[in-house]
Amino acid sequence: MLFGCATPPRETPSVPPAKLEPAPVQPAKPEAAPAPIRIGLALGGGAARGFAHVGVIKALEANGIVPDIIVGTSAGSFVGALYAAGYGPADLERVALQLDESTIGDWSLPDRGVFKGEALQDFVNRAVQNRPLEKLNRLFAVVATDLQTGQAVAFRQGNTGMAVRASSSVPGVFQPVNINGREYVDGGLVSPVPVRVARSLGADVVIAVDISSKPAHRRVADLVDMLLQTFSIMGQAIAAHELGEADVVIRPATGAIGPIDFNSRRQAIAEGEKATRAAIPLIRQKIARKPAVRN
Numbered sequence: 001m002l003f004g005c006a007t008p009p010r011e012t013p014s015v016p017p018a019k020l021e022p023a024p025v026q027p028a029k030p031e032a033a034p035a036p037i038r039i040g041l042a043l044g045g046g047a048a049r050g051f052a053h054v055g056v057i058k059a060l061e062a063n064g065i066v067p068d069i070i071v072g073t074s075a076g077s078f079v080g081a082l083y084a085a086g087y088g089p090a091d092l093e094r095v096a097l098q099l100d101e102s103t104i105g106d107w108s109l110p111d112r113g114v115f116k117g118e119a120l121q122d123f124v125n126r127a128v129q130n131r132p133l134e135k136l137n138r139l140f141a142v143v144a145t146d147l148q149t150g151q152a153v154a155f156r157q158g159n160t161g162m163a164v165r166a167s168s169s170v171p172g173v174f175q176p177v178n179i180n181g182r183e184y185v186d187g188g189l190v191s192p193v194p195v196r197v198a199r200s201l202g203a204d205v206v207i208a209v210d211i212s213s214k215p216a217h218r219r220v221a222d223l224v225d226m227l228l229q230t231f232s233i234m235g236q237a238i239a240a241h242e243l244g245e246a247d248v249v250i251r252p253a254t255g256a257i258g259p260i261d262f263n264s265r266r267q268a269i270a271e272g273e274k275a276t277r278a279a280i281p282l283i284r285q286k287i288a289r290k291p292a293v294r295n
Helices: 047-062 075-084 089-098 118-127 160-167 195-200 223-243 262-289
Strands: 039-043 069-073 113-115 139-146 152-155 172-174 177-179 182-186 205-209 248-250
Touching: 039 047, 039 075, 039 195, 047 075, 047 089, 047 205, 047 262, 069 075, 069 160, 069 195, 075 089, 075 118, 075 139, 075 160, 089 262, 118 160, 139 160, 139 195, 152 160, 152 195, 160 177, 160 182, 195 205, 195 223, 205 262, 248 262
Parallel strands: 039 069, 039 205, 069 139, 113 172, 205 248
Antiparallel strands: 139 152, 139 182, 177 182
């Protein structure tokens, strides 16, 4: 009885097999390309020896090394401003060879300097087409010294010619420059070769150009020559500490060239080229080994 009354077993409904969909393949994220190395060029002061900077730039570019960041002190700010404004090596050399010292020398009555410096300021502004520092083709800074505090100041904005004038105003030779109510003089007083500023602007590799060679045995011509030579000698000791922070230091042999010796500009350019060509292997080595640092 019990057997006859038993409920027949239910059929288990068939469940279709699950359809296996392949999981979508997420493309692997490409590894971020390494940031390009930013090269900084720190151009030091040295009056007429500054023509050597033109030779340095010629040799660097001839070897495919083009700086991203340029910082200049004194004569280095003059060459650096034109380079940052788009002047190529050939243009720089043409300007250097054609430059008449009377074009940038405006005598003044003996007061706080032999030269006013306005002629230098006007020359630079004409050369850069009156563009301010922040509108030049490359990142560029000019180093001057605050006369009241003795601190180095890096100008990155504003009147390009005025900044170069301030950076080049050797005390006693050029009058101090008043900018926004403060007086500025030559940046070489505190930063003869502005390595630290180049680094602070983001340079991974800093190439420093020191043109303050030890003076050769030559006669000092006049008062201006004596002041500039004294300033150069003093700057050598100051520069030593900062140059130790550069990746490469280029030292053109300019000791035989006087601070006001415009007649030796071809020699200065040649010495700049020669010293830079000798440094190219080390520069390439530093660029290859130096990781880019980005915040």
